[in-house]
Amino acid sequence: MDVVEGEIVTQPAVPRSRENTRARLLAAASEVFAELGLEGASVEAICERAGFTRGAFYSNFASKEELLLGLMQQVADQKLERVTERVRELGEDASVHRTVAELVTSILDVGTDGPTGVVLMSEIRTNAMRDKRLAEAYLAWEAAMAERVADIVADVAGAYRLRLRIPAIEFARLVLDIWDATCAFAVISGLAPLAIKSLLTQRTATLAAAVTDSE
Amino acid sequence: MDVVEGEIVTQPAVPRSRENTRARLLAAASEVFAELGLEGASVEAICERAGFTRGAFYSNFASKEELLLGLMQQVADQKLERVTERVRELGEDASVHRTVAELVTSILDVGTDGPTGVVLMSEIRTNAMRDKRLAEAYLAWEAAMAERVADIVADVAGAYRLRLRIPAIEFARLVLDIWDATCAFAVISGLAPLAIKSLLTQRTATLAAAVTDSE
DNA sequence: CGGGTTCGATACGGAAGTGTATCCGATACA
DNA sequence: TGTATCGGATACACTTCCGTATCGAACCCG
16 A cells, blocks of 8 residues: 555545646636636636636636736746746857847747737736736746847857847847747747748747857 | 808708717717727717717717727828928928938828827727728838838939938838837826927937938 | 618616625634 | 535626617708
C-alpha cells in the first residue's frame, strides 16, 4: 500500500481541497472568459465548465471580479516566471543565439499560450481600462516583463558588440507592444500556429534590425 | 415665424426619422459599449441611454451584433476619412513638418477620440478575435490605415532625403501598433490627455528615430 | 381631410443569471 | 467509533434581459 508517508498526508485522486477547487475554477474561467468575454461569461457557465455548481464558486470567491483578479495574478506570475527562467538560461549560455531578434523570440514565445491565452490577455487589457485594481496588476506585470527583456537584451547586445540606437528599456517596450499587437493580429486573421510564429519572428527581426547597429 | 422654406421641409427639433434614430442608437451604443463592454452592455441600457425603448431598437436593428457591425463600419469609415483628409492636406504643404514623428503624430491624432474611443476600439479588437464578420471589417480598416500612413511617410521621407531602414509599409504598421498600444497604456494608467499626447509624441519619435537615417 | 403607413411605445411570456440560506456527505480528529 | 467541521450541492426568491406581438400617434400623400 502506498499510504503512510510520515506527516505528509497522501492525496486522494480527487482531493476535495480548497486549493484544487480554486485551481479548477480558475482554469475553467480562463477558457470561458476567452470564449465569451469577461462580461459575457456567467458565473454559471464557469462553474459548469469546471464541473461544479455555483455553491462551490461562492464558497471560494466573493464575486466574479475577485476571481478575475486572482486569475490575472496567476497568469502574470506564471508568465513572468517562465520568462525569467528563460532569461536566466540564456544568460548562462548566450552563444546559442546569433541575433537579437532570435533572442527576443526565444524569450517571449515561452510566455505565449496559443489563441486562448492571447484572447484572454486582450480581454484583461481591455477591462483594465475600467477596473482600477485590474489596471494596477496589469501595469505591474507589464513593467516587470519589460525589465526582464531589457536586461537580457542589454547583456547580449554588449556581448555581440551591437549598439542599440535607443535605450534597452525603450526597445523592450516596443518589442513587447509589437509582440502583443502581432499576436492579436494573428488571432484575428485566424492564422495557423506556424504562420503566427513566423510572423512574430519576422516582425521582431524587422524591429531589431531597425534599432541596432554593429559597432 | 421661421417656418416655410420652399420644398425643403423644416425639420422639427426632434425629427422622428429612421436615420436620426439609428444615429442616436449608434452613438449611445458606442458610449455604453465602452463603459460596460460589448457583452456587458444590454440592449436595454443602450436604448435608455439613447432615450428610446427596446421597441425602437428592434425596429432598427436585428440584434446587438448587427448594431455592433454597423458601429464598427461607421467608426472605421470616419476615422479613415479624417486621416485621409489630413494626409491630403499634408501632401500639399509638406514643408510645415520637420520630422517624420511630427508628421505621423499630426496624422494619427485626428483619429484618436479620447478615452472612450480608445476603449471602444480595444473592445472591438478583442471581440474581432471571436467574430468572423467583425474580424473582416477590422482587418480591412487596419490595412487601409497602414496604407495611408505608408504613402505619406514615403513621400515625406523622400522630400527630406531620409532613408527608411525598413519598407514604408512595415514602418507604418509598427507605428500604428505602437500608437494603439500607447493609447491603451495611457488609458489604463489614467493619464491626463496632455500627458497622453506627449507620451504618444515621444514614443513615435523614438520609433521614427530608430528607423530613419539621413542620407 | 382622411386613409394608409411608418415607427416607436407598451405589454407580455419566458429564459437566464444572481446571491443567499440551508442541507448533506465526506473528512479529520479525538 | 463518534462527533465537529468543512466544502460543495440544492433550493429559493428575486432581478434583469430578451424578443415578439400589439397598440397608437404622427406623418405622408391623394
